[in-house]
Amino acid sequence: MNTATLDPNRQFEHDALATPTSEEESRQMFVKSLKYHLATRVAPGNKLAYEARVLPEAEKAGRAPGSYHDVRALMADDGYYRLWGAMQRSSQEMMWRSVQVSVERQIDELQAKAKGNTAPLGSVTLDPDMPIPGYISAVDIHCMPGNYHGEFREDDLSNGAVYDRAVWFYAMGRMGPLNDDMGRSMSDHIKAHYPGLKPKRVLDMGCGVGHSTLPYVDAFPEAEIYGVDLGAPMIRYAHARAEAMGKKVHYSQQNAEKTNFPDGHFDLIVSHILVHETSNKAIRNIMKEAYRLLAPGGVVLHLETPPYRAMTDFEACMLDWDTRNNNEPFWGGSHLIQPEEMAELAGFGAEQGFERTIPSAFDQAEKQRTKIFQAGDFGGGGSWYIWGAEKEKA
Numbered sequence: 001m002n003t004a005t006l007d008p009n010r011q012f013e014h015d016a017l018a019t020p021t022s023e024e025e026s027r028q029m030f031v032k033s034l035k036y037h038l039a040t041r042v043a044p045g046n047k048l049a050y051e052a053r054v055l056p057e058a059e060k061a062g063r064a065p066g067s068y069h070d071v072r073a074l075m076a077d078d079g080y081y082r083l084w085g086a087m088q089r090s091s092q093e094m095m096w097r098s099v100q101v102s103v104e105r106q107i108d109e110l111q112a113k114a115k116g117n118t119a120p121l122g123s124v125t126l127d128p129d130m131p132i133p134g135y136i137s138a139v140d141i142h143c144m145p146g147n148y149h150g151e152f153r154e155d156d157l158s159n160g161a162v163y164d165r166a167v168w169f170y171a172m173g174r175m176g177p178l179n180d181d182m183g184r185s186m187s188d189h190i191k192a193h194y195p196g197l198k199p200k201r202v203l204d205m206g207c208g209v210g211h212s213t214l215p216y217v218d219a220f221p222e223a224e225i226y227g228v229d230l231g232a233p234m235i236r237y238a239h240a241r242a243e244a245m246g247k248k249v250h251y252s253q254q255n256a257e258k259t260n261f262p263d264g265h266f267d268l269i270v271s272h273i274l275v276h277e278t279s280n281k282a283i284r285n286i287m288k289e290a291y292r293l294l295a296p297g298g299v300v301l302h303l304e305t306p307p308y309r310a311m312t313d314f315e316a317c318m319l320d321w322d323t324r325n326n327n328e329p330f331w332g333g334s335h336l337i338q339p340e341e342m343a344e345l346a347g348f349g350a351e352q353g354f355e356r357t358i359p360s361a362f363d364q365a366e367k368q369r370t371k372i373f374q375a376g377d378f379g380g381g382g383s384w385y386i387w388g389a390e391k392e393k394a
C-alpha cells in the first residue's frame with residue numbers, strides 16, 4: 001500500500017473497518033470537530049486562567065504552588081478549568097457512543113468477514129484462560145465501555161472495531177489515515193539510530209488492534225512480526241485488520257509481563273502507549289520480560305507522551321488530567337518513570353537505559369500541530385517521547 005496516496009483527512013477504509021451511515025458519520029465528525037475545538041481553542045484558555053487569575057490569587061494568599069499536584073489543587077476550584085474538564089469528559093463519552101452504534105449495526109458482517117478468511121498470511125492465537133490483571137480490569141480504561149477485554153458475544157471483536165474507528169477521532173486524525181503515526185515514527189527512528197540492527201523477529205507488546213504494529217512489516221520486510229495483547233477482541237480484530245490490509249503478523253493473546261516465547265527470541269521489542277496503562281509493578285515485570293526475550297545486542301523501546309520532569313508544573317497538570325478524569329489510573333505514574341532505573345532493575349544495567357524525543361512521521365507531512373501535549377490531545381505534539389534499554393552484545 002502506498003501510504004502517500006491516502007487522503008490525510010479521512011481514515012483509510014480497509015475491509016475490516018465498520019463503515020458508518022451518513023447519519024452516524026456526521027455524529028462522529030461532530031465529535032472530532034468538538035475535540036479539535038477543545039484542544040486548540042478551549043484548552044489554551046486554562047493557561048490564561050492560571051496566569052491571570054489562579055496563580056496571582058494563590059500567591060496573594062501565600063499558597064504559591066510547588067508541584068503539579070499543587071497546581072491541580074488550585075485549578076480544581078476555577079470555573080473555566082472545570083467547564084473545560086466537563087466538556088473534555090463529555091467529548092470522550094460521546095466519541096465511544098458515536099462509534100459503538102455503528103459497530104453494533106454491522107457486527108455480524110464484521111465477524112463473518114473475519115471468520116471467512118481461510119488462507120491467512122499471519123496467525124491468531126487466543127488463550128481464554130489467561131487472567132486479566134487488576135490494573136486493566138478495575139476500570140473501563142479511558143472510559144471505553146467494556147474495556148479491551150470485554151466480550152458481549154461469542155468470538156467477539158466488537159471492542160477492537162470500536163477502538164480502531166474511535167482512535168482516529170481521539171487523535172483528531174493527526175495520527176494519519178491508518179492511525180499508525182506511533183509505529184511509523186518509532187520504526188523510522190530505529191532504522192536511523194540503529195543502522196546495523198537487522199531484526200529477525202520483532203515483538204510489539206500491548207499491540208491493541210495493530211495500528212502501530214503494521215509499520216514494522218514494511219520497515220523490516222525480512223523480519224517476522226509478532227504482537228501480543230491482553231484483550232481477545234483486540235487480538236481477533238488486529239488479525240482481521242492485518243489480513244484485510246495484506247500484512248503478515250502473528251498475533252497472540254498474552255500478558256507482556258510473562259509471555260510463552262523462548263529466551264532471546266527477539267532482536268527488537270517495542271511498545272506504543274502500553275506503559276501508561278500498566279501498573280508500576282507491571283512495567284517492571286515487562287522490562288524484565290523484555291530482558292529475557294531479547295537476544296544479545298537487541299533493544300526494547302517504549303513510546304509515550306513526554307515525562308512531567310520535561311515540563312512546567314502547569315503543563316504537567318494539564319497533561320495529567322487523564323489520571324483522575326479519564327479512567328487512566330496509571331497515567332501519572334508512567335510519566336514519572338526513570339529509564340536508567342528501569343534498565344537497572346530489569347538486568348540491562350543502568351547505563352544501558354535511554355530516553356529520547358523523536359519527530360512524528362505524520363507531522364512531516366501535516367504542519368498543523370499544537371506542539372503542546374495536553375489532556376485528550378494524543379498525536380498533537382508533533383513529536384513523541386521514547387525510552388528503553390539496549391541489551392549488551394555477547
Ligand SMILES: C[S@@+](CC[C@H](N)C(=O)[O-])C[C@H]1O[C@@H](n2cnc3c(N)ncnc32)[C@H](O)[C@@H]1O
Nearest residue numbers: 148206207208211212229230231255256272273
Ligand atoms: C492504548 S492501547 C495501545 C494499543 C497499540 N499499542 C497502539 O499503538 O495502538 C494499550 C494496549 O495495551 C494492552 N495491554 C495493557 N497491559 C498489557 C499487558 N500487560 N500485556 C499485554 N497487553 C497489555 C491493552 O489491552 C491495550 O490494547
